Amino acid sequence: MSSRRSRSRQSGTSRITDDQINDLVSKLQQLLPELRNSRSDKVSAAKVLQETCSYIRNLHREVDGLSERLSELLATTDTAQAAIIRNLLMQ
Amino acid sequence: MSSTVISNPVTNSDRSKRKKKKKSLQPKDQNNPNNHIIKWKSEAQQQIYSSKLIQALNHVTISNKTSSPSAPRGGRAVREAADRVLAVAAKGRTRWSRAILTNRLKLKFRKQKRPQRVPPPPSSVVATGSSRSKKTRFSVLRLRKSLPAVQRKVRVLGRLVPGCRKQPFPVILDEASDYIAALEMQVRAMTAITELLSGGGGSSSSGGGDSSSSSSSSSAAPPPTS
Numbered sequence: 025m026s027s028r029r030s031r032s033r034q035s036g037t038s039r040i041t042d043d044q045i046n047d048l049v050s051k052l053q054q055l056l057p058e059l060r061n062s063r064s065d066k067v068s069a070a071k072v073l074q075e076t077c078s079y080i081r082n083l084h085r086e087v088d089g090l091s092e093r094l095s096e097l098l099a100t101t102d103t104a105q106a107a108i109i110r111n112l113l114m115q
Numbered sequence: 116m117s118s119t120v121i122s123n124p125v126t127n128s129d130r131s132k133r134k135k136k137k138k139s140l141q142p143k144d145q146n147n148p149n150n151h152i153i154k155w156k157s158e159a160q161q162q163i164y165s166s167k168l169i170q171a172l173n174h175v176t177i178s179n180k181t182s183s184p185s186a187p188r189g190g191r192a193v194r195e196a197a198d199r200v201l202a203v204a205a206k207g208r209t210r211w212s213r214a215i216l217t218n219r220l221k222l223k224f225r226k227q228k229r230p231q232r233v234p235p236p237p238s239s240v241v242a243t244g245s246s247r248s249k250k251t252r253f254s255v256l257r258l259r260k261s262l263p264a265v266q267r268k269v270r271v272l273g274r275l276v277p278g279c280r281k282q283p284f285p286v287i288l289d290e291a292s293d294y295i296a297a298l299e300m301q302v303r304a305m306t307a308i309t310e311l312l313s314g315g316g317g318s319s320s321s322g323g324g325d326s327s328s329s330s331s332s333s334s335a336a337p338p339p340t341s
Binding site: 070094104109 | 152172191198217262265269271284288294298314
């Protein structure tokens with residue numbers, strides 16, 4: 025196969041072994057909440073990548089929502105620290 | 116300094132509000148790639164991030180009050196501050212953090228990109244004569260990596276993670292795993308701060324709700340009426 029040909033020609037500094045790819049994909053899979061429980065041999069790399077992309081988008085959306093809430097909460101106060109202290113004292 | 120005095124009650128309350136994370140501060144394995152991901156799940160890192168974020172939010176609120184800045188207002192400013200503090204918390208060890216700092220602050224000062232810790236792929240890879248030399252710059256041993264579906268998704272992933280548009284496949288995966296862990300910590304910290312700012316009492320929907328409501332009920336003192 026052409027892949028084997030190119031592999032033999034490469035120098036050793038940048039050769040990425042298949043094990044490394046598998047390790048990275050499995051490490052990524054461990055981070056994803058949906059795929060953490062399923063076995064790695066049943067989950068293809070494409071699915072892991074797809075879940076990764078959607079998970080990152082979800083996290084971005086959450087951060088945006090939290091930022092909006094925080095900006096609304098902070099809009100009425102002078103500093104964030106003062107608001108926190110005020111809330112701590114009021115509890 | 117007043118900032119250190121003020122931040123103490125914040126960290127104390129944050130510690131009591133947040134439930135214990137399952138992963139302790141000790142790394143569960145000694146592999147190098149996993150250590151920095153474990154770091155994002157630790158309480159200490161979250162508290163460092165929270166206190167820095169609160170200080171950054173002070174600047175955001177003050178600047179929004181005093182002037183009408185050309186910088187984006189409202190949620191966008193908070194988001195950018197949160198991302199910037201997250202990148203600072205990463206201590207510049209990852210590409211996405213360096214990319215965030217370079218992009219956000221390039222109007223004020225340019226941050227020199229540090230020399231890459233991962234050795235960059237040599238350009239001689241392109242000259243191997245493989246028909247897919249542009250996309251698969253590393254040796255393709257399994258069909259999995261050379262699938263066009265996988266390639267497409269890796270490119271999409273590279274666009275989602277800041278600073279990784281043109282990086283090769285394993286770099287993108289590595290950066291993505293660290294970025295996801297950092298984003299999760301960011302969500303946890305901002306949720307805790309939001310609860311703190313919105314009173315924290317009563318029912319809360321997020322994970323730290325149980326401990327926060329219990330602590331607020333136990334420490335609730337009658338308001339001084341005299």
